[in-house]
Amino acid sequence: LTTKHSQVVVRGAVRDFRTMDVDAAVSIEKLAALDLARFFPGYPLHEELKGNLTVKGPYNAIRARLALTAGSVELSAQAKADLSRKQPKYDATLHVEQADLGKFFPHQDVAGTVDATIVADGQGAALSTISGEAKLDARDVALRGFRLGDLSFGWALKDSRVSFSGKVGAAYGRASLSGTADVSRHPGYQLTFAIEHLNPEKVAGRRKWRGDIN
Numbered sequence: 001l002t003t004k005h006s007q008v009v010v011r012g013a014v015r016d017f018r019t020m021d022v023d024a025a026v027s028i029e030k031l032a033a034l035d036l037a038r039f040f041p042g043y044p045l046h047e048e049l050k051g052n053l054t055v056k057g058p059y060n061a062i063r064a065r066l067a068l069t070a071g072s073v074e075l076s077a078q079a080k081a082d083l084s085r086k087q088p089k090y091d092a093t094l095h096v097e098q099a100d101l102g103k104f105f106p107h108q109d110v111a112g113t114v115d116a117t118i119v120a121d122g123q124g125a126a127l128s129t130i131s132g133e134a135k136l137d138a139r140d141v142a143l144r145g146f147r148l149g150d151l152s153f154g155w156a157l158k159d160s161r162v163s164f165s166g167k168v169g170a171a172y173g174r175a176s177l178s179g180t181a182d183v184s185r186h187p188g189y190q191l192t193f194a195i196e197h198l199n200p201e202k203v204a205g206r207r208k209w210r211g212d213i214n
Contacts, residue, residue, distance in 0.1 A: 005032035006048075012055075019058035026053040028068070044104050047071030060084035072098040087124030094118040101141070112141035112151075127183055131158040141168070160184035173197050 001008040008031060012024030031049040051068035066077040079092035099114040120132030133156040141148040149170025156163050165178035179191040 003035055006030055006035045016058065019060070021058040022055060022062070024055045028052060044106055045070050045073070072100065074098060085123070087129070089123040091121035101138070109144045110142065112138045114138045127157070128160045132156070
């Protein structure tokens with residue numbers, strides 16, 4: 001598949017129709033932002049996209065790998081699944097590195113660089129059968145003129161119970177949030193929030209907002 005600005009190569013074969021054993025690949029030599037915007041009108045990046053996707057194996061042990069880059073942003077993912085079950089069984093991992101928030105949200109007055117990892121496994125779509133965890137780290141975050149500094153957040157899901165923790169701050173103060181939540185038939189939650197030596201003048205850049213908040 002070729003346009004004036006892009007080139008994508010698709011190949012594939014079914015090695016065994018009885019087990020649906022496939023071997024397929026998509027190679028993105030260059031996918032221009034201009035072409036992406038035609039299919040995805042809200043696509044925010046201006047850099048071209050490069051990468052590849054492979055799908056291999058029979059439907060009861062299928063494997064997929066994805067690797068993409070766009071400017072400084074790198075995304076990689078891998079997954080395995082057994083699609084022969086009534087409730088498919090699966091596990092997957094996703095990594096994102098060097099994502100520039102200003103480029104992804106160009107009209108939201110936000111800045112910062114994000115790395116993130118998500119890991120999940122389960123069987124079917126019921127929350128009680130899904131477990132996973134995620135971690136996000138952001139550096140030099142600013143939002144609508146407020147300098148938030150570095151941010152980290154993590155959560156884990158197991159047996160319909162979510163635990164999470166996060167913190168944000170820099171030399172002018174820190175804030176943290178942690179807790180648990182039960183997302184089963186009888187939902188409940190517990191939260192803890194703390195602020196340590198927060199200087200509102202430095203966070204907001206406004207001299208009238210002086211203080212030391214704890």
